[in-house]
Amino acid sequence: MALDLLRDLRAGVALSDYTTWRVGGRAESFAEPDQQALLLELVAEARRRGLPLQLIGAGSNLLISDAGLPGLVICTRRLQGAQLEPGDGLVEAQAGEPIPTLARRAARAGLAGLEWSVGIPGTVGGAVVMNAGAQGGCVADCLRDVTVVDPATGRTAVLSNGDLAFAYRHSRLQEEPLVVLSARFQLQPGQNPDAVSARTSSNLHSRTSTQPYQLPSCGSVFRNPEPQKAGRLIEGLGLKGHRIGGAEVSTLHANFIVNTGAARADDMAALIHHVQDRVEEAHGIRLHPEVMRLGRFGTGS
Ligand SMILES: Cc1cc2nc3c(=O)[nH]c(=O)nc-3n(C[C@H](O)[C@H](O)[C@H](O)COP(=O)(O)OP(=O)(O)OC[C@H]3O[C@@H](n4cnc5c(N)ncnc54)[C@H](O)[C@@H]3O)c2cc1C
Numbered sequence: 001m002a003l004d005l006l007r008d009l010r011a012g013v014a015l016s017d018y019t020t021w022r023v024g025g026r027a028e029s030f031a032e033p034d035q036q037a038l039l040l041e042l043v044a045e046a047r048r049r050g051l052p053l054q055l056i057g058a059g060s061n062l063l064i065s066d067a068g069l070p071g072l073v074i075c076t077r078r079l080q081g082a083q084l085e086p087g088d089g090l091v092e093a094q095a096g097e098p099i100p101t102l103a104r105r106a107a108r109a110g111l112a113g114l115e116w117s118v119g120i121p122g123t124v125g126g127a128v129v130m131n132a133g134a135q136g137g138c139v140a141d142c143l144r145d146v147t148v149v150d151p152a153t154g155r156t157a158v159l160s161n162g163d164l165a166f167a168y169r170h171s172r173l174q175e176e177p178l179v180v181l182s183a184r185f186q187l188q189p190g191q192n193p194d195a196v197s198a199r200t201s202s203n204l205h206s207r208t209s210t211q212p213y214q215l216p217s218c219g220s221v222f223r224n225p226e227p228q229k230a231g232r233l234i235e236g237l238g239l240k241g242h243r244i245g246g247a248e249v250s251t252l253h254a255n256f257i258v259n260t261g262a263a264r265a266d267d268m269a270a271l272i273h274h275v276q277d278r279v280e281e282a283h284g285i286r287l288h289p290e291v292m293r294l295g296r297f298g299t300g301s
Helices: 002-008 036-049 099-108 122-128 192-206 232-234 265-284
Strands: 010-014 027-031 053-057 062-064 069-075 082-085 089-095 143-149 155-160 179-186 246-250 257-259 292-294
Touching: 036 053, 036 069, 036 179, 062 265, 082 099, 089 099, 099 122, 099 192, 122 179, 232 265, 246 265, 257 265
Parallel strands: 027 069, 053 069, 062 292
Antiparallel strands: 010 027, 082 089, 089 179, 143 155, 143 179, 246 257
16 A cells, blocks of 8 residues: 555645646645545545645635645545445445536436536535535535544544534535545435436536636635625626636626636635625625635735
């Protein structure tokens, strides 16, 4: 295993290649394990060496600083695989399984309950941490339990849905640095595969026609200050198309910020800050980012 670890660890990897915004500096040390045993060994190695540890999935909800990240960054996107039980609707997926792939497979197996998730370009692990959701559904509605490892002790545990303190785009895992290894979903068995697949495709179509899927983004940047919609507040202030450096408030959907080509993380952070200030001045509401920020940023951004 020691040899495998050495083979797997890489220094100075550009994290911009691992985020959908295409920004972010370098990881001091980086690994992309393709087996759970290797992931566990890497987590143990970080503990032994006292390295800061950062898990990332598909990087579709991350703003990583231009200065990069110290310690060990582990990306789970090669940890794929899922087992579906069409009989009882139980689906077990590895942390790095892409959520859209899982949604398609479930639909083909006549399992309903993940149709909402097909347009979310994240992994199962990231979706659980974020309680990802769309079009009226979210992870909390169909997650049965997750298997996690505590990097501080190396102990694994199974946490049930009720243990995870799910709320709008929130789970307990955002405060506790547990590593998600796999998740089990309880779906509805015995559905017509064509009907579930049609609903899944229709959900994807309605999103790709109203959101800027062609440009690098991280999806919605701000949480909706319910009952208000962040996108409407931003659009109402004429901020669509507003740019800082290579970062631009999408002209298609105002709650998206896109990378027009050569944006840096600092551009993204500055534009987020600008939008927050403008909305607060006009409406007295401070928008809270949904996107997770990793690493060090300058003051004021
Ligand atoms: C075009 C586009 C559309 C989007 N639409 C939606 C939407 O409709 N709804 C929605 O909710 N989100 C949406 N998002 C945001 C994003 O896809 C989700 O938040 C997704 O769940 C993030 O998953 P990820 O694997 O990319 O996680 P990452 O962005 O890599 O990580 C997110 C958080 O999870 C943690 N994490 C990831 N994997 C693990 C693991 N195995 N163990 C422990 N922690 C882990 C990371 O440390 C980080 O804190 C969209 C993004 C894009 C680019």
